[in-house]
Every structure is written in C-alpha cells, then in structure tokens.
Amino acid sequence: AFAADCEVTMNEDSIQLIKEVDSGCLMAINSLHQMEEYEMPKEQNDMITRYIAKHDELQKEASRMLHNNNETDKQPGMMVSAMSWLTTEMKLMLHENKSEISKIIMNGCNMGIQSIREQMAKYKAASEEAVKLANKLIKLEEDMFSDAKEFI
Secondary structure, eight states: OOGGGSOOOOOHHHHHHHHHHHHHHHHHHHHHHHHTTSOOOHHHHHHHHHHHHHHHHHHHHHHHHHHTTTOOOOOOOHHHHHHHHHHHHHHHHHOOSHHHHHHHHHHHHHHHHHHHHHHHHHTTTOOHHHHHHHHHHHHHHHHHHHHHHTTO
C-alpha cells in the first residue's frame, strides 16, 4: 500500500508540513501557468508544462495525505499570491524573453526550497512520510532550477 493511502493519524507537525508542501505546489503551479502566456521557445514551454504536471502530481499526493487525516488543503496566502503574480507580470512586461522567464523560475525555485527547509526546521516532530514529501518538493525545485538554467 502507498503511504498516502494508509489510515494513520498524523501529528500536528506532520499535518502542518504537508500543508506547506501542498501550498508550495499550488503556488508553483499558479506561477508556471502565468508564464505560459508569454512568448518563449517550444523547449522552454515544454519544460514549464512538464513541471506543472510534476507539481500537480506532488500536490495531489499531499492532498491525499491530508484528506486521509480529515484535513483540508492549504491555499497559498492571498497577499503572497497577489504579490508573486504582480512581480512576475512587471518583470515580464519589461523583459519578455526566455532568459527573464528562466530567472523568475530560478528565483521561485530558490524561494520554494528556502521556504520548505524553514518549515522542516519549524516542524521537527513531523513524520517520516511528511519529511519525505517535503524532500520530494525540494528535489523537484532543484531539478526545475537546473533545467531552467539552460534557457539563460
């Protein structure tokens, strides 16, 4: 059986860490969808589409784990989401090119990694499953950062 399918009651640290992974994935998906609206080479657009799917898969895993513990998903904060959207729009209006898109993605990856590592430190009592999930998100962000570098 897959870990997310188990009916195990998780402690509060585990739930909070999983909610952060859930929220981080949604934030990445929203930001990447925003980039799709801009002109870029097909390879770069394909990379973005691939990472939307990977973040979506991880978000669904986090969501399943939460729902199995009678918890709800955590939506990204309205202010954070609005500021992120606005910053991206401004940067892309000024420099709509593949290099700028990659720089925004790489900055987002760095912020995502930093944020989830802070949450892992904050929620020290999180279960092994929750920590594994958080590490999957870090690895996903590291991979996306590496792939985005190719377009600078």
